[in-house]
Amino acid sequence: MTFTIEQTDPQSQARTGTLTTDHGAIQTPIFMPVGTAGTVKAVHQRELETDINAHIILGNTYHLYLRPGLDVLRQAGGLHGFNGWQRPILTDSGGYQVYSLSNTRKIKEEGVTFKSHIDGSKHTFTPEGVMDIQRTIGADIMMAFDECTPYPCDYAYAKASMDMTHRWLDRCIRRFDETEGHYGYQQYLFPIVQGSTYPDLRRQSAETIASKERTGNAIGGLAVGEPAEDMYKTIDLVNEILPRDKPRYLMGVGTPANILEAIALGVDMFDCVMPTRNARHGLLFTTAGIINIKNEKWSRDFSPIDATLGGYASTFYSKAYLRHLFKADELLGGQIASLQNLTFYLWLVRQARAHIAAGDFVAWKNEMTTRLMVRM
């Protein structure tokens, strides 16, 4: 994996780059659609490639481990073989879902024991086990096993949790380095900075993570309920410490405005369920602002969903038709809205890239942030 920085913005920490994997290149800043169970909900693989132009998608280790399970994935040749997606894949470590979805969980030094949300069966995730699982899934980018602390989180818990995450990281690295990918291409491990919203912990964690000198680094434990200002401060502080010549991935963030601010702070990679989840509830991100397509006001608006954005779903279907589909509970509604929102998110990061290259990123970001917050 190589990461080449192409342009840097003189007025912010924003930069453009290219991350090269055995499954192809990723142009940064990039947004990665979330494909929880090996599918980006309601979106065909060819739509991801040709309409949305996703460079890389996510898979969730917790979900894939439980279903279809590792035997099936191994026999399929990994997740790429299973779902047919031939561009890069990143998998999370499963930690976040263990904490948020499973019925009961016990966190110990050895690892986390939890019950499946599907059938109540009991499982244990350890740092070593999670490396093995991600080897079997075959993600191009694997994430270290961490604890993502909730917000608010008292200092003592945040510190103890961070220290454990760091010890887990050493175990992850050891296992990762003594194993190889199963499918003939390289995999890479990204460690994760934790430390809640405490500056000294975040600083300490960023220094620890930086010292491991892995291919790329991630910032976790944000967008869990803290004020946006705290999130931005934390990113800024962490990014001053994380090496500039390696990609920085901000996990689970966020709104279009969050993404633009984080790009300005030097983040290169993003993922979030927001575009797809909101889509299924009829909430659209468009180049003109936010639309709740279920509102009566769209019932006779026969203009395209988003002519400026372009692409099939955004220009072929009208707002009135999409509203009708949502009112009638038709599956096509969620399909169209998912295409719209993901196409928008990928457009947004492409635009950011272009404006960083053009040297007017900050001015564009400020104007765009105001525009995107308009509720139409």
Add this chain to the structure above:
Amino acid sequence: MTFTIEQTDPQSQARTGTLTTDHGAIQTPIFMPVGTAGTVKAVHQRELETDINAHIILGNTYHLYLRPGLDVLRQAGGLHGFNGWQRPILTDSGGYQVYSLSNTRKIKEEGVTFKSHIDGSKHTFTPEGVMDIQRTIGADIMMAFDECTPYPCDYAYAKASMDMTHRWLDRCIRRFDETEGHYGYQQYLFPIVQGSTYPDLRRQSAETIASKERTGNAIGGLAVGEPAEDMYKTIDLVNEILPRDKPRYLMGVGTPANILEAIALGVDMFDCVMPTRNARHGLLFTTAGIINIKNEKWSRDFSPIDATLGGYASTFYSKAYLRHLFKADELLGGQIASLQNLTFYLWLVRQARAHIAAGDFVAWKNEMTTRLMVRM
């Protein structure tokens, strides 16, 4: 509208033809995907055109009248303007849904009063009103307002109902002939043969319908629970009376085997919710037989869903992946299965057409019927 018969099968009543409308040509025999509320469930309009190659789709008058409603459809320029589908559309008369979906309904000579299944509001469908509604929807082919009798149905009820359907037909024709389409293209009215499974009633109804000399004719009231043999006998009897030089549309039928038998009896047009409804339950029609994709046996079958059928969904995705999507309740499962089943239905009628042209239709049909019934 012109209907040209191209080839006739020497061993059966099967024929190939082309039906020309202002929205393009329909090559018969044809299957018409059902787009109940202006959307073929889980399928994008471009997929209907390029993957499935549907020549014509259905809309349901009852559903479209209630939602989005006639004002919206009129302002959109009809259903074509509303959903963007530019090939032909056929609408049913709404009668079938009034009987099957609405909470209470009263059938009188004047028409049918019913309560909306959505909000309980009260509405009346009359033959004249239903013509006006279909004028506003803008279907290329409009259906006469009829009563579709249930099965079994006693003789007296079947006869009285048929007589009323015939009187309603005269009112439909009068209204249709004294009005014009709103959107600059021609619309056509197909009357419907009723009479339950009573040969004398069916004969009488077919003669009445034939005497109206409309552009095409339909057979209704079948596939409502009667034995397949009764259905085939009825079709045979009716088709001996309906003019040979006009298209014959068998409403709401059916399985692949039903369709092939009916083609042999001289039917040209079909519609049925079966391919899409079964798809959403994980039941696939394939060129090798019927598959319940939820079965454990497919969990490690990484072969394409239906390599023989061809096309994106059938060749890109594996059976194991599709099974996983259904087990995980993922929306993409229904999307893929709907593409598979509709692509299969359109392939089936295209194959029938080719074999009628080649002169070996009956032998092919018999072999195919056996093969398609295999439960894999």
